Amino acid sequence: xxxxxWSGALEQGxxxxxxxxxxxxxxxxxxxxxxxxxxxxxxxxxxxxRFIIEGLNPLWGMIAAMFCGAAAGLVTGFLHTRLKIAPLxxxxxTMIALYSINLRVMGSANLSLLRMExxxxxxxxxxxxxxxxxxxxxxxxxxxxxxxxxxxxNTEMGMAIRATGDNEQMIRTLGxxxxxxxxxxxxxxxALVALSGSMVAQYQGFADVGMGIGMIIMxxxxxxxxxxxxxxxxxxxxxxxxxxxxxIYRLVISVVLQIGLPTTDLKLFxxxxxxxxxxxxxxxxxxxxxxxxxxxxNVEDTKG
Amino acid sequence: xxKILRVSKIFxxxxxxxxxxxxxxxxxxxxxxxVNIIGSNGAGKTTVLNVVTGAxxxxxxxxxxxxxxxxxxxxxxxxxxxxxxFQDPLMGTAATMTIEENLALALRRGSRRRIRWGITTKDxxxxxERLSLLGLELENRLKDKxxxxxxxxxxxxxxxxxxxxTPQLLLLDEHTAALDPKTGEKVLKLTAKIIKAFQLTxxxxxxxxxxxxxxxxxxxxxxxxxxxxxxxxxxxxxxxVKELLALFQQASGKTMDCDRLLLAK
Ligand SMILES: Nc1ncnc2c1ncn2[C@@H]1O[C@H](COP(=O)(O)OP(=O)(O)O)[C@@H](O)[C@H]1O
Ligand SMILES: [Mg+2]
Numbered sequence: 111x112x113x114x115x116w117s118g119a120l121e122q123g124x125x126x127x128x129x130x131x132x133x134x135x136x137x138x139x140x141x142x143x144x145x146x147x148x149x150x151x152x153x154x155x156x157x158x159x160r161f162i163i164e165g166l167n168p169l170w171g172m173i174a175a176m177f178c179g180a181a182a183g184l185v186t187g188f189l190h191t192r193l194k195i196a197p198l199x200x201x202x203x204t205m206i207a208l209y210s211i212n213l214r215v216m217g218s219a220n221l222s223l224l225r226m227e228x229x230x231x232x233x234x235x236x237x238x239x240x241x242x243x244x245x246x247x248x249x250x251x252x253x254x255x256x257x258x259x260x261x262x263x264n265t266e267m268g269m270a271i272r273a274t275g276d277n278e279q280m281i282r283t284l285g286x287x288x289x290x291x292x293x294x295x296x297x298x299x300x301a302l303v304a305l306s307g308s309m310v311a312q313y314q315g316f317a318d319v320g321m322g323i324g325m326i327i328m329x330x331x332x333x334x335x336x337x338x339x340x341x342x343x344x345x346x347x348x349x350x351x352x353x354x355x356x357x358i359y360r361l362v363i364s365v366v367l368q369i370g371l372p373t374t375d376l377k378l379f380x381x382x383x384x385x386x387x388x389x390x391x392x393x394x395x396x397x398x399x400x401x402x403x404x405x406x407x408n409v410e411d412t413k414g
Numbered sequence: 415x416x417k418i419l420r421v422s423k424i425f426x427x428x429x430x431x432x433x434x435x436x437x438x439x440x441x442x443x444x445x446x447x448x449v450n451i452i453g454s455n456g457a458g459k460t461t462v463l464n465v466v467t468g469a470x471x472x473x474x475x476x477x478x479x480x481x482x483x484x485x486x487x488x489x490x491x492x493x494x495x496x497x498x499x500f501q502d503p504l505m506g507t508a509a510t511m512t513i514e515e516n517l518a519l520a521l522r523r524g525s526r527r528r529i530r531w532g533i534t535t536k537d538x539x540x541x542x543e544r545l546s547l548l549g550l551e552l553e554n555r556l557k558d559k560x561x562x563x564x565x566x567x568x569x570x571x572x573x574x575x576x577x578x579x580t581p582q583l584l585l586l587d588e589h590t591a592a593l594d595p596k597t598g599e600k601v602l603k604l605t606a607k608i609i610k611a612f613q614l615t616x617x618x619x620x621x622x623x624x625x626x627x628x629x630x631x632x633x634x635x636x637x638x639x640x641x642x643x644x645x646x647x648x649x650x651x652x653x654x655v656k657e658l659l660a661l662f663q664q665a666s667g668k669t670m671d672c673d674r675l676l677l678a679k
Contacts, residue, residue, distance in 0.1 A: 266518075266527040269511070273519055276508035283467060283506075284575070285493035285523040 115364045117241045123357030124248025125309045126328070128255055130336075130356040131349070132302030133329030135259070136183075138348075140295040141275040145201030146186045147329065149208030150179045150300040151322035154307030156215040159223060159317040168229045172308045179304025180297040182208060187293030212319055219319045228312040244313050251309060255302060256349050262298075263345055271295045324377045327384050332356040334387040415615045416443040416466070416583055421475030421485075423461055423639075435461040437639040438475070443583075448609060448616040448630025452623060452658075457636040459619040460501070463585045466617070468492045479582065494524030497576030499569065499589040501619075506572030509561035513552060513571065516560055517541045520575035544574050548604060566597030570604060577608050584609065586618040602629070623655045635662060 129151060136144040154175035161171030182204055189200035213219065233243035262268045273281035274291040282288055303325070311317040336355020342348035366379060423436035435458045443449060451459050464470045466477060468489035477485040484492050500506050507516050518533040521540070538556060545553035548570045552563075560568060569589055576584060586605065590598035606629065609616050620626050626633045633650055635643035635658075643661055645653055653661075 262529070264532050265529045266522055266532045267529055269515055269519055269532040270527040272511060272515075273508045276510050277505070279469070279500075280506055280508060281519065282489050283469075283493050283496075283498045284519050285490050285525075286519075286527060287488075287490045291527075 115368065116361070117245070119357055119361035119364050121241055121244040121248060121313070123360040124245060124252050124353075125313055126306060126332070126360065127248065127252050127353045127356035128309065129303045129306035129325060130329045130332040130352050131252075131255055131259060132299040132306065133326060134333050134348070134352045135302065136296060136299035137326075137330065138333060139263070139272055139275050140292060140299070142190075142197050142292065142296065143201070143326075144183075144186060144296060144299060145198060145326055146182050146204045146208070146296070146300055147201075147303045147326045148322045148324065149205035149212065150182045150303040151307035151310075151325045152212045152317070152319060153178050153182060153208055153215070153322075154304030155311035155317035155321055156212045156221070156319075157304070158308035159221045159311050160215050162223055162226050162228060162312075163221065168227065168232070168312065172229065172305060175304045175308035176301040179307075180301040182304070183296035183298070183300030184293060186300075187289075187296040191289035191292055209319065216317060216319065220316060221318075222316045223312065224315055229309070230312045247309060247313075251305065252353055255305075256353065260346055260349055267291075267294070324380065327377075327380055328359070331380050331384045331387070332359040334384065335359055335362075338387075415445045415447065415480060416441075416617070417476075417478040418442075418462070418466070419476045419478065421465055421477065422473050423458075423465055423470065424473045427473065435639055436465065436472075439636075439639070439641050441634065441641060441644075443615055443617070445615055446613055447632060448614075449618065449632040449634055450626040450630055451617065451619045451634050451636060452621070452626045453636035456638075458639040459636055460587055461639075462636070463498070463587055463617065463619065466492075466583070466585060467496055467498055495582040496585060497523075497579075497581035497583070497614075498585045499572050499576050499587065501588045501591060503565040503569040503572070503592055506575065507560045507568050510559060512557050512559055513545070513563075514538060514541055514556040516571065517544075517575060517578060520578050523579040523581075540578075544578060547607070548574065549600075564597075566593045566601065569593060569597075570601050573601065573605060573608065577612060577614065580612050580614075582615065584614040584616040584618075586616065588619050588621055591621055623658050627653060627655065627658065633658075637662070 129147070133147060136142050136147070157175040157178050158168065158171035161174060162168050186200045186204045189195045189203060190197055195203070230240070230243050230247060233246050234240060238246065263272060270281060270286045271291045271294060274286065274288045274295070278288050307322065310321070332355040333352055334355070335358050336351035336353070337348070339358065340347060340351035340354050342351060363376065367373065367376075371379060418439060418441040420438050420440055421436055422434070422438050425431070425433040425435055439462070451462065453459050461470070465472050465485075468484070468487060472485050475485070476483055479495060508519070514533055514537075518537055521537060541556060542553040550567055550570060552567065552571065560571065563571065569592070573589065589605070590601050593601060602625070608614070616630065618630065620629070627650065631646060633643075633645040634641055
């Protein structure tokens, strides 16, 4: 494997890790399968691109992207908690609505950032090459987000959010409004997703209306890989696992691309990885049951 | 203290699955009352607790706590004044969180969750002190995840959680039923100790007739969504388990069809 492959995986792994942390927050911590993420990622990219093209500060663009992402999460949370729409459907509704909104923000299906000043070019102007700059940008964002998430999830409110994902009935009997906790969690998760989208747009040099498709599955793949390799014994470890999972996922993708998998088959490949990972416990269980049945059968044989 | 006034609860009204779970029931608790509720399966015992906590809304009637009507308040608001232990030991705790995190969540029952440290050093000292009351050595396992504990340990922890922020009302739903007899006994003793220490007004569902006559100061029997018997004072003291069974048969106009009550002695 060439150094470029490693570096590429690290660059993309870090920039996308912020999105994966968002998926972790909604899917794992809150136990909410939130499909808003597919639209929220593009929303972040669209907002930052629009900012930059209008000649505004890219940093403000990224902050605005986060607020827009949070608003998207808020809408999904509202649909679910107030209008009692099922989680999957609430997320899909927001995602579909965002498709139109993203097109409006961008004004076209594709918007280029060629030769414009971005957060990435700022770092490059300090004398780093593009790869290094992307790693620096991604690492700064990941470190800040991991620290803030870790601290937040240990506050009263953060703990109430974790309990909402673990045992909703229990935390309600302890006086917590679980609707509010879900809305806060979904907003935070989608703010992270949009931040990631805004960084990826600057890294790729363009925003595309379809760039968020399948993001939730990618995020899930990374979360599962991280949990399998690093574990989730403690909260900090689980957060670090997410980041490592994101980098390893990118590495796997670069390797299969090098081996010759067409880029167009990537989503199929990712779907298969996630399916296998999700099905793994079921397969293991049925295997165990079969083994046990055989043992019970043997015992009866010796009895007879 | 607690007044349940002509409360009715109908599940799935108007559909073929319509089920009248509570029919116009009334029950008054004086401060310090410890009431046992008995009755066959499906009598509506859990539903009584659910309408008090707000886990399910009432169809008719009123519920007053210290004179304040609470029947239309949401569950999380009412929770400020009530502690609850469920029948299922898995229901009362968050398995993926640690013992101290669970206790910290419970300690802040009734106060707003803010962006400030979720557990303080002072909290930990309190948790150790309370956990040592259980005699389960949990005070040295603050950082263990609750999922690692046995059902009995979890139920004992839930009991602590229900009472660590002293409630006005303690609600227990067959909280020893799922435990082995020895552990159940231990948890019940602990329950008595806590109720006494904090003088808690308590509503306890039980399946054990003997216990229902000994524990606390009142015994209420339910059948098909109605309260058919309310024993207290001298009359309760004179009642034996056998008589209680007979009373049940007489009041419900049926022979006892619930093996569980019989088997529980
Ligand atoms: N959420 C619900 N939806 C429909 N029916 C319910 C629900 N909860 C309880 N019931 C019904 O109400 C009746 C009383 O239930 P419950 O209060 O749980 O009885 P128990 O005395 O055994 O605790 C039962 O017939 C039960 O099937
Ligand atoms: Mg019950």
